[in-house]
Amino acid sequence: MKHLLSIEDLSYEEALSILDTAHEMARVSDGPVKKLPTLRGRTIVNLFLEDSTRTRISFEAAAKRLSADVINFAAKGSSVSKGESLKDTAQTLQAMGTDAVIIRHSASGSAHWLAHSPWMNGSVINAGDGTHEHPTQALLDAFTIRKHLCGGAGDLGGMNVGIVGDVLHSRVARSNVLLLSKLGANVVLIAPPTLLPVGVESWPATVSYDFNREIPKLDALMMLRVQQERMNDYFFPTSREYAQYFGLNRDRLTLLKQNSIIMHPGPMNRGLEITAECADSARSVIVEQVKNGVSVRMAVLYLLLAGSSEIASAVNAEVNA
Amino acid sequence: MSAYLISGGTLADNTQKDILIVDEVISEIATKVVSASAASAVVIDARDCIVLPGLVDLHTHLREPGREDSETVASGSRAAARGGFTAVSAMANTFPVADTAGVVEQVYRLGQATGLCDVFPIGAVTQGLLGKQLAELGAMASSAARVRVFSDDGNCVSDAMVMRRALEYVKQFSGVIAQHAQDPTLTVDAQMNEGVISSRLGLKGWPAVAEEAIIARDILLADHVQSRLHICHLTTAGGVEIVRWAKARGINVTAEVTPHHLLLTDDLATSYDPVFKVNPPLRTLKDVMALREGLADGTIDIVATDHAPHPTESKECEWQSAAFGMIGLESALSVVQQTMVDSSLMTWEQVVDRMSVAPARIGGYSNQGQGIRVGAAANITIVNSKKKWRVDKDLVASRSRNTPFHGMELPGVVICTMLRGKITFDGQMRAVNG
Amino acid sequence: MSIAMPAVDISRAITRISHEILERNGGSDSITLLGIPTRGAHLAKRIASQIAQIEGREVPVGTLDITLHRDDLRMRPPRGLAPTLIPTQGIEGRDVILIDDVFYSGRTIRAALDALGEIGRPRTVQLAVLVDRGHRELPIRADFVGKNLPTSRLQSVKVHLSELDGIDEVLLEEEAVISQ
Ligand SMILES: [Zn+2]
Numbered sequence: 001m002k003h004l005l006s007i008e009d010l011s012y013e014e015a016l017s018i019l020d021t022a023h024e025m026a027r028v029s030d031g032p033v034k035k036l037p038t039l040r041g042r043t044i045v046n047l048f049l050e051d052s053t054r055t056r057i058s059f060e061a062a063a064k065r066l067s068a069d070v071i072n073f074a075a076k077g078s079s080v081s082k083g084e085s086l087k088d089t090a091q092t093l094q095a096m097g098t099d100a101v102i103i104r105h106s107a108s109g110s111a112h113w114l115a116h117s118p119w120m121n122g123s124v125i126n127a128g129d130g131t132h133e134h135p136t137q138a139l140l141d142a143f144t145i146r147k148h149l150c151g152g153a154g155d156l157g158g159m160n161v162g163i164v165g166d167v168l169h170s171r172v173a174r175s176n177v178l179l180l181s182k183l184g185a186n187v188v189l190i191a192p193p194t195l196l197p198v199g200v201e202s203w204p205a206t207v208s209y210d211f212n213r214e215i216p217k218l219d220a221l222m223m224l225r226v227q228q229e230r231m232n233d234y235f236f237p238t239s240r241e242y243a244q245y246f247g248l249n250r251d252r253l254t255l256l257k258q259n260s261i262i263m264h265p266g267p268m269n270r271g272l273e274i275t276a277e278c279a280d281s282a283r284s285v286i287v288e289q290v291k292n293g294v295s296v297r298m299a300v301l302y303l304l305l306a307g308s309s310e311i312a313s314a315v316n317a318e319v320n321a
Numbered sequence: 322m323s324a325y326l327i328s329g330g331t332l333a334d335n336t337q338k339d340i341l342i343v344d345e346v347i348s349e350i351a352t353k354v355v356s357a358s359a360a361s362a363v364v365i366d367a368r369d370c371i372v373l374p375g376l377v378d379l380h381t382h383l384r385e386p387g388r389e390d391s392e393t394v395a396s397g398s399r400a401a402a403r404g405g406f407t408a409v410s411a412m413a414n415t416f417p418v419a420d421t422a423g424v425v426e427q428v429y430r431l432g433q434a435t436g437l438c439d440v441f442p443i444g445a446v447t448q449g450l451l452g453k454q455l456a457e458l459g460a461m462a463s464s465a466a467r468v469r470v471f472s473d474d475g476n477c478v479s480d481a482m483v484m485r486r487a488l489e490y491v492k493q494f495s496g497v498i499a500q501h502a503q504d505p506t507l508t509v510d511a512q513m514n515e516g517v518i519s520s521r522l523g524l525k526g527w528p529a530v531a532e533e534a535i536i537a538r539d540i541l542l543a544d545h546v547q548s549r550l551h552i553c554h555l556t557t558a559g560g561v562e563i564v565r566w567a568k569a570r571g572i573n574v575t576a577e578v579t580p581h582h583l584l585l586t587d588d589l590a591t592s593y594d595p596v597f598k599v600n601p602p603l604r605t606l607k608d609v610m611a612l613r614e615g616l617a618d619g620t621i622d623i624v625a626t627d628h629a630p631h632p633t634e635s636k637e638c639e640w641q642s643a644a645f646g647m648i649g650l651e652s653a654l655s656v657v658q659q660t661m662v663d664s665s666l667m668t669w670e671q672v673v674d675r676m677s678v679a680p681a682r683i684g685g686y687s688n689q690g691q692g693i694r695v696g697a698a699a700n701i702t703i704v705n706s707k708k709k710w711r712v713d714k715d716l717v718a719s720r721s722r723n724t725p726f727h728g729m730e731l732p733g734v735v736i737c738t739m740l741r742g743k744i745t746f747d748g749q750m751r752a753v754n755g
Numbered sequence: 756m757s758i759a760m761p762a763v764d765i766s767r768a769i770t771r772i773s774h775e776i777l778e779r780n781g782g783s784d785s786i787t788l789l790g791i792p793t794r795g796a797h798l799a800k801r802i803a804s805q806i807a808q809i810e811g812r813e814v815p816v817g818t819l820d821i822t823l824h825r826d827d828l829r830m831r832p833p834r835g836l837a838p839t840l841i842p843t844q845g846i847e848g849r850d851v852i853l854i855d856d857v858f859y860s861g862r863t864i865r866a867a868l869d870a871l872g873e874i875g876r877p878r879t880v881q882l883a884v885l886v887d888r889g890h891r892e893l894p895i896r897a898d899f900v901g902k903n904l905p906t907s908r909l910q911s912v913k914v915h916l917s918e919l920d921g922i923d924e925v926l927l928e929e930e931a932v933i934s935q
Contacts, residue, residue: 001833008521017835024820024836033873038823066823087637107641108512108523109593116592130641132523174523198528199520302823307833 003115003124004300006133007178015182016155019143021299022292023152028065029295039068042305045093048074048104048127049086054266055127055137058290059102062297068305071098086110090119098122100305108132108171123304131169137265138175140296142183144289145220148261157184160217163205164190164246165224165273166235168197172265173224177205190214191246194235195226211246215255222263223248226273239272248274253281261285323742324358330367330703332693333669340372342699345741350695365737367703373673375407375438375700375740376654377680377689379470379499379577380553380625382646383409383440385431386424387416391721392630394431394440397650400628400719402437402746404650405702405735408681408689409438409628413445414475420445420456422464429466437745441686444468446487446498450476455487462494469685472499474553475600477535479505484539488548497575497683499551500539502560503601507531512641514587514602522590524640527602529557536560540567540574551683552576554627556601558611565620575683577625578612580656581647581725585609589725595636595643596725599629616675617666623680626653630721648719652712654704655731662706663732688741699742708734759904759912760925765885768901769798772883773805775899780850785878787849788816791867792837795855797918798885802854815842819853824866841874851877856914858884858900861893886925888912 001014010018028036044063048056056072063070073089086105093101100123103111108130115124128134145156161180167173167189180187181204188206189196200207208214215221226246228239236242243249248262256262262274262284270276279286327340332350341349341359349356378401384392392400394411401409411428413419419428425442432440444461448454450473461468471491478484478500487498508531513519515526536552540563543550555561555576564576581599586606589597597603615621629646636643649656657676661667667675673692681690691697711730714722738746760768780786783806790799796818803816820837822828853867864882871880883899888906906912906927913926 021836024823024838027839028823028873031873032875036823036873037869038828086639105639107639109641110639112593113639130523131525171523174521197520198515198526199517202517202520302836303833306823306828307831 001304004135004304005111005115005124005126007135007138007175007182008133010135010179010182012155012182015139015142015179018139018296018299018303019146021303022139022143022296025298025302026292026295028298029291034065035067036065037067038302038306039063039066042068042099043097044068044070044100044102044301045098046070046072046074046102047089047093048072050104050106050128052104052128054290055104058293059127059297061294062301065294065298066301068301086114087117087119090114090117094119094121100125100301102127104128106130125300125304128171130171132171133175134171135175135179136293136297136300137172138179139300140289140293141176141222141263141265142179143292143296144263144285145180145185145261147292148285149219149259155183156180159185159219160188161185161220161222162188162190162214162218163222163224164211164248166195166226166230167191167200167224168195169227169230170224176222177203181205188214192236195230211252212255215252216257218256218260220261220263221248221256223274225265225267225269228269228272243272247272248278250275250277253278253283256283263289266290322358324362325365325739325742326354326359326362327365327367327372327701327703330370330372332372333673335669340693340701342701342739342742345699347693347695347697347699350693365703369707370703370705370736371669372693373405373669373702373704374677374690374692374697375702375738376405376676377408377684377686378406378626378628378650378653379410379623379680379684380474380627381409381411381650382414382627382629383411383428384415384630386427391632392719394428395435396718396720397628397630398432398435398437398440400648400650400717402738402740403718403735404652405654405704405738406650407438407700407702407738407740407745408441408686409650410441410443410470410684412474413443413472414450418445418449419443420448420450422457422460425461425466425468426464436740438740439686439689441470441684442466442468443470443472443474443499446471446473446478447483452476452478452480452483455483455490458487458490458496459494462496469494469496470499470551470683471496472501472553474499474501477501477503477505479535481538481542485542485546488543488550489546492548495685497549497551499553500535501553502532502535502539504531504534507534512598513590514604516587516605518587518590522593524590529559529604529608532557532601533559533563537563540564540572543574544570544572548573550574554579554582554601554625555612555615555621556582556604556608558608561611561615561620565615568620575622575679576620577623578616578621579627580624580649580653583609583612583616583624583660584656585725590640593640595638595640596647596723596727598640598643598645599647600645613660613664613666616661617671622675623683624653624657624675625680626650628719630719631723632721636723646723647725648717648721648723650719651717652724652726652731654702654735655710655733656726658706658733659731699739701737701739702735703737705734705736706732708732710734756926756928758924759927760886760902762923764902765923765925768885769801770805772899772901773802773809776802776852776881776883777806777809779881779898783810783812783814785850786814786852787842787844787846787877788814788852788854789819790816791853791855791863792818792820793919794914794916797916798856799854802883815844817842819867819870821863821866821870824869826862826866839870845875846871846877847875848878850879850881852881852883854883856885857912858882858887858897859890861891861895864895865893885914886912
């Protein structure tokens with residue numbers, strides 16, 4: 001594995017190995033010394049061309065716990081968000097001897113583009129590209145589900161996961177549908193038809209417009225952020241009506257099975273897709289998702305950067321060291 | 322006097338004939354030419370080749386004036402000659418927009434000065450392509466450029482009333498409105514065909530209905546005001562159905578398809594390579610098949626390239642920021658041969674109709690599209706249909722390199738193009754000055 | 756290829772090491788056994804059960820994965836991590852016995868000491884190995900050795916354990932694949 005661009009590229013085995021590695025990384029994060037020498041001397045650039053403090057600091061924490069040098073390259077709304085200069089940026093980073101670039105960009109496919117451009121030799125990690133994918137978010141969600149509902153090991157066979165809300169604009173939903181189904185879970189997308197993409201029938205998930213009917217079947221419930229602005233683009237009439245049909249509130253919480261968990265990729269719109277009461281309830285694992293994010297990102301960085309694939313076959317000595 | 326003898330070639334009707342050209346016209350066609358001038362004629366060896374009348378493109382972006390970094394009338398003419406074209410139609414979306422007699426005459430004269438193909442300017446329908454106020458259509462029609470085709474291409478004339486008035490107005494000089502059918506409200510920020518692939522890639526979808534709704538509306542408008550409508554670059558199976566319905570009702574509508582929409586599909590976007598980003602977008606295989614069928618049965622009248630050059634920096638970026646468009650003059654005939662002729666959907670005679678006769682008729686280009694017959698202007702394209710070539714973006718005559726066919730092997734090598742008896746492209750012996 | 760230790764020798768070595776550990780540490784009260792995956796972890800379990808037989812009580816036994824502390828990560832393809840399982844009483848103030856199959860350059864043990872330091876501060880750290888093949892590259896020595904096996908660098912030592920390989924044996928292979 002050289003890059004992490006999308007869940008679509010990831011095999012079942014690779015996905016499981018990331019989760020298993022993350023499990024070990026979590027142990028480090030829980031120990032008294034939260035730092036490993038593993039990536040000493042490696043340079044990682046956080047290229048965040050779209051605002052996202054939480055994802056950026058999660059990657060930064062992960063990289064630093066593995067002793068990598070981290071350079072933050074953020075440029076919101078500047079010339080860098082224009083297409084032409086992504087090439088210049090790539091060339092600059094390459095010239096600086098960057099081992100990996102973690103890229104967040106508003107354009108779908110930008111991570112793929114960067115990884116396949118002739119100007120970048122290092123690893124590329126997709127930290128969210130437009131409305132395409134956000135693979136590490138899906139991995140941390142799978143990790144969280146596995147930890148709570150599957151004994152912390154193996155895949156997610158038989159789990160029923162509901163993803164609720166603005167699927168159309170959600171890279172989190174895209175990555176999760178692919179990953180959770182790959183790991184054996186049954187995914188149901190719950191949203192008004194306006195917030196589901198044309199072509200969703202080709203996804204490995206089922207679709208429902210009836211939140212109440214689905215809730216009792218779910219082991220994990222993933223609420224997506226709904227932006228208020230969507231209202232202006234005719235996706236739904238009012239935020240009140242949206243919350244009424246697709247928001248998670250006290251009444252719906254009572255329909256949930258005993259051990260089911262509530263997730264949200266953040267940042268939340270309390271009162272729109274989820275009430276404060278639900279977000280802060282005992283079922284909610286939202287804060288823990290953030291913590292697991294660091295472990296999962298450590299695992300990804302470790303698997304992409306710790307070894308050298310170039311001399312993979314060359315060195316066979318020291319098997320007994 | 323100059324004379325050429327095209328020897329040993331096969332005509333579109335599959336007969337083998339020699340063709341004698343004296344000065345600007347075809348003077349004799351025979352199994353064995355007998356005229357005295359044949360003795361002093363330069364012989365062009367056309368064995369293994371098909372001899373076609375010069376191709377006519379009704380949809381070309383030459384970018385001059387204003388974007389000479391991506392193409393000029395001269396470089397575009399060179400690309401046209403190389404692709405076997407003897408006439409192109411320069412779209413109006415230049416800087417400044419070709420919405421006045423002054424700009425269309427400038428483009429027309431640049432074409433004449435280059436002399437590699439006829440350059441027929443297309444006039445804008447509305448001032449600045451803004452869709453609000455009609456441009457001076459009459460002035461452009463009566464200018465030296467004698468404009469008959471009007472289009473806001475790049476933009477859709479989306480206001481129904483503006484479209485109605487334009488259709489009515491051009492009747493006085495037998496003009497035609499070439500519509501770029503795209504409902505703007507259904508395609509805000511749209512990036513690619515809306516469907517399974519767009520749902521996966523997270524690229525904003527461009528629904529087929531955004532194109533079809535405008536086609537249907539404009540057909541009804543053209544019928545209502547009894548005017549002439551041309552649909553640019555049809556891309557959907559639904560659009561083909563609507564045009565077929567209109568023609569059955571006798572409505573005066575013509576339609577075009579581009580070579581790239583005859584060959585390429587939307588799954589190419591999975592590479593996120595903006596060379597496949599085009600307006601209207603690449604569609605599905607089902608659409609491609611419907612377009613081929615429509616072109617073969619005459620529902621679609623012509624092939625037009627929508628040759629749209631862009632500088633490297635407009636394509637060397639992530640998909641969303643990239644410009645729409647592909648170059649196509651140099652590969653058009655080869656793509657048509659591969660998709661339509663080699664697949665047995667069409668004969669070479671039909672190719673002559675779709676790529677020479679019909680586009681000249683729609684555009685009112687009386688000097689072009691006359692076929693290979695004695696007395697016709699000697700506009701000729703000689704193509705070796707048995708040879709293949711590999712498209713190389715670095716070897717194109719166009720100033721831009723945004724060809725989606727880079728690396729593909731295509732059939733049909735143009736070996737000679739002739740405009741009124743003058744060789745404009747010679748793929749075998751020598752380069753002709755442009 | 757030759758058999759350096761047959762099953763009976765391995766079994767005898769484990770018994771002896773178990774006794775030596777008890778003798779050195781004055782019983783089993785303070786000791787925690789940590790095996791280094793993969794085969795060291797199985798050896799640790801065997802030694803733990805030997806000690807349990809002798810002492811009539813269980814001793815804390817766990818595993819310590821050292822991958823993240825290796826100094827040769829860049830020279831190999833990325834590898835998966837094995838679990839680190841620290842017994843519930845932890846390692847603080849304990850006499851930790853690290854257990855590995857083959858003792859060679861000493862780099863694995865250096866990494867293990869680093870890994871241990873991140874978990875806590877044992878009273879002592881001791882090292883038990885099934886085979887010591889020499890060629891140390893660091894100033895590290897073993898406290899308990901099953902067998903000293905003189906080797907050349909061109910040879911390779913393979914330990915097979917019944918838990919993983921269906922058979923107990925230590926093999927000495929003559930022509931190891933050497934790169935670089
Ligand atoms: Zn157009």
